Amino acid sequence: MNTFGQALRVTTFGESHGVGIGGVIDGLPAGIPMDMDFIYKEMQRRAGGQNLYSTQRKEADRVEILSGVFEGKTTGTPLGFFIQNSANKSKDYDSIKNLFRPGHADFTYFQKYGVRDYRGGGRSSARESAVRVAAGAIAKLLLSHFNIKIQSGILSIGKILGKDIDFKNAQKSEIFALDKNVESQQKEAINNARNAHNSIGGVALVRASGIPAGLGEPLYYKLDSAIGALMLGLNGVKAVEIGEGTESTHLLGSENNDQMDKKGFQSNHCGGILGGISTGNEILIKVHFKPTPSIFLPQYTQDINGNVLECNIKGRHDPCIAVRGSVVCEAQLALILADMLLLNATSKLEYLQKIYASKK
Amino acid sequence: MNTFGQALRVTTFGESHGVGIGGVIDGLPAGIPMDMDFIYKEMQRRAGGQNLYSTQRKEADRVEILSGVFEGKTTGTPLGFFIQNSANKSKDYDSIKNLFRPGHADFTYFQKYGVRDYRGGGRSSARESAVRVAAGAIAKLLLSHFNIKIQSGILSIGKILGKDIDFKNAQKSEIFALDKNVESQQKEAINNARNAHNSIGGVALVRASGIPAGLGEPLYYKLDSAIGALMLGLNGVKAVEIGEGTESTHLLGSENNDQMDKKGFQSNHCGGILGGISTGNEILIKVHFKPTPSIFLPQYTQDINGNVLECNIKGRHDPCIAVRGSVVCEAQLALILADMLLLNATSKLEYLQKIYASKK
Amino acid sequence: MNTFGQALRVTTFGESHGVGIGGVIDGLPAGIPMDMDFIYKEMQRRAGGQNLYSTQRKEADRVEILSGVFEGKTTGTPLGFFIQNSANKSKDYDSIKNLFRPGHADFTYFQKYGVRDYRGGGRSSARESAVRVAAGAIAKLLLSHFNIKIQSGILSIGKILGKDIDFKNAQKSEIFALDKNVESQQKEAINNARNAHNSIGGVALVRASGIPAGLGEPLYYKLDSAIGALMLGLNGVKAVEIGEGTESTHLLGSENNDQMDKKGFQSNHCGGILGGISTGNEILIKVHFKPTPSIFLPQYTQDINGNVLECNIKGRHDPCIAVRGSVVCEAQLALILADMLLLNATSKLEYLQKIYASKK
């Protein structure tokens, strides 16, 4: 199941230490200008190797468009793209070839398929998230024609929680911190974890604005359902919240309901989604990332023959996957909203009449 | 998008105050004995009207099988089923015909479709969850041949959190409380909310055991992804956690990783899922329900013409949707696991060889 | 796999001698007036029991709408419908309970599922085509807003081929004959087959007009691909032709190509489809039906234990399934065109801009 989306369908392939990773985006309307600089910048936001808070693996992450674009615009045919793997250090993995690294997918892939590409986790590697960001960047190019804007940042690292949310701060922060008041503490927490050969968890916040009301396809492809599917399917994510989220369970109905006045909703506890459909208010999502499973402390595990061994991981890893993960979550929300925008185009007879009347 | 599942596909229809609700289950293997008593009991676990902690709307909730079963067993053809609506009180809704009830899908359905069946929320009503429970019961009948068992209960009501988890207590509790030590406090919280014409939130815990390792279809139909999709798509759910969930963000990698010894995993922080695939350990999920949006206090809202009005909701409503919601979450996990069990049947060439060798 | 369509998805259920048959139509835009009289008339066109040229099984074939329609219009939610089976004579099938009727699906269903509902073929019965006609009638109600018109009739019975095509004649003919010059010969051929306790094959012609250019979703959901899927999936169909069809293989490129002048295409050898997309010209399809497999002559076959037996079929059967089959093909083309009309709504950025500009 390497395809997601309904009207805008993204199919991906590739492993961490193979020749590269890539995908096919199907269902893009014809006529979207393809801004390669923008795609490059989005890729760079996710790329590692830029500071001490992320992996030292540095990939060029150049997105090569293989099809679907002609004279600078989409043609309506599938957009194939490819990203070469250039910074493979497969030798790092020789020692763990037959081991199941704790917290990784090694054990479960082996159980499921009877075989696995052990180099960097193969298909299960977070390397694949580069594909999500590339596709998300293209989705953003579509959304830009409808004034839909998506942003993200880091809310918390470990127990250090940001309160004064500022997406502009996230843009210039090395750890995408939303609250500059706690940014240095959050950095320190990451540094401490890394220096202790350990890792730490964190929470990303994603926000979309400019959304028309009406996006979401009940009952089983609701906006929150699609968000749940993509966010919880991302490596290391163990919880997702919409709007008030877990906190809403502590509230009474009178506190949690969003009442309306002349201007619309007076509050946005629901996070911009009611009944699985966008209200037109901001969409707000919190995504919880576990600490990176790759740590440099000795751990006990089994090998493929069931022997218990001490496992010592090498390689280059993020001390906190939430940081770069926030950019991936942002890309995923872009993909979901683009898909929903397309799907909603047939929700009313009236819409179809606008289109086909105009054909004559 | 009224279909979910990939190998086991459930398509549903029906509104709260129409003639009834129903569905079609496609992809069921032939040869499963259909235990109608079991289905009935599962439906009764979800049904309201049984005590003060749920809605007073009492539906017979008899599941009528329309197809796909012959001489007591599934035939491999689609299983159609129907549940009549018998306890409609559509008049309760005349006064809110043109209003957008706060916290409900009224506003968004109207925005999306330009029209809505206002009676009890129409398609957006939690009445539809009866269909999920019926389909889930049938999924459980399939899972029973593989010793897979799924249970659920209430972890918290408002801020009253259960700690001493006992699924047996949930079975006999009127509010499906998992911790008998806090059950009376949790009941009191619900009573207080109801007596104040208000409502309250809560958290359900769902557990599956007996799962073979290997279930889940990376990268985009991972086990946790499917859980995210169905759970967050359920009415009133605002957050989902897998295993350690939000708490995992407070841990270091060394604390969160599940190490292995001779017997297997020493801990289960991951909640039975690594890389989107089952480990074979218990699957543990927390589902967070907001307080019921239908409360009997006056609230301000708009009507379909944009006028601001005071809204006074009538009707029969659960003071805490988490209670009955827990049963629905359990059914949903059954559906997901049944789907994954079928999908996994083609993960290895070796499996196919077992099947087709045996054909001769 | 009991669902077809991509944007307009139809899921069906039901067996020949169960309580009834039905379906769920998902993806219908909101706002389509539901004309129940029209649906009834369409059902009657397919219904048997009206003359000597069809089965004597006479079903009321009343389509009951279970959901998705409110105050006479579609609401955008799934339209569930049900058609009761009223004229079951299951006893007719006791004698063939363990036999594989020649030309039927008895053998293959038993091989696949290990069990089968032998009464009237169960799920494999042509009874299911009533569901296709009901769904097709609803698709026609959508298409009527875009001046798309679909017609059908009988081109040939056995070797008696109509040449002077007149769809108006088909409307009033008991055998839907397109050519009144050969109608009586065609009737005679059917009568002869029936009187000889035998059956006969035939060819239906289906035509759609008023189609906008641009319908069809390359590369794998082309218009002709969808036609191939639905038509060849219909009981008894063994060949499908588009436009010039098999005859085009006898032509040179210069004879088969459709050249253009000021007014558009000068000819329509392609049958209204180029590259899998509608040209705007008439769509023309020929569907070839084998003779009804149920004949009243003795035939040799196996039973489920592998014993060879003489099989003597009873019951009520069409002497020529092509006749009523033509109406089903027409309904199927309506469903395909409705689906393609919806899918095409997102083919250009320009279309989306028309829709979402108008939202403000």
Added chain:
Amino acid sequence: MNTFGQALRVTTFGESHGVGIGGVIDGLPAGIPMDMDFIYKEMQRRAGGQNLYSTQRKEADRVEILSGVFEGKTTGTPLGFFIQNSANKSKDYDSIKNLFRPGHADFTYFQKYGVRDYRGGGRSSARESAVRVAAGAIAKLLLSHFNIKIQSGILSIGKILGKDIDFKNAQKSEIFALDKNVESQQKEAINNARNAHNSIGGVALVRASGIPAGLGEPLYYKLDSAIGALMLGLNGVKAVEIGEGTESTHLLGSENNDQMDKKGFQSNHCGGILGGISTGNEILIKVHFKPTPSIFLPQYTQDINGNVLECNIKGRHDPCIAVRGSVVCEAQLALILADMLLLNATSKLEYLQKIYASKK
């Protein structure tokens, strides 16, 4: 819609004169040895430039595997592959940049998308069929483990029909002729067409043997339905027949039914499919190809501004697309059968029990 298949899903991308074409095969079981020589040979069977009966465009058609294979075997992850375009002569197309070539998809793509890659037809080019052959070769590698064998050849060219069918002759014939008695006449017909700057149609026959009974997923993904979808979706195909095909309409039921004796079916008029499911007998399909639309005679057409012009096509084209098309049809049948083999793995509870019992 650039994905086909249900359990084995193939997604493709690429245009005739872009950097290349490729695809992603998802759902391949783990453990299949990847025989690159075999894939290469299959590609060469389809490749042009080898004799006078096909296009002079000669592509290397090297299939590069990008993912999904590790140490020579499939891993269960998506198999991405790419085929470079090396023999582009885009200049050939400058003169037809704004013209709609008769018989081509130029007009319809322009209508649908408002833009098109005119170089060699872009996405609509038969170049894409190389991807189908590559994927089909991989499907054959799976099928080889189950003794399923697929062959193809040319039945007729223009009106010259082969009768003495010999698939071995097809293997060594330059035009894949099935009947050596008419092979030279068929070659002559192609030569005559080419020398007259014209083209000619033809019919391919495809045969599969060694099929287990039970493949096919009623009601809407029947074996014949899937065949209809893929075959009629192939460039230039205007008709498809199963088994007796169009001829069956000329038969009486008693002539067309396949009776059984001790050994099984006495005849195979049905072409190996009953009720959409394989009988275990040979599957026989006829695929009718129109004459190549690209001819070198002057033709009238419109340009994108509606002006009528004389169109003079240049470039390198097959005088008869049926010849190489037969290899593509064979590949497509392989893909369909592989998909059906996987889907059938969950048709019975008994099959699942075999798999999961063996897991312990």
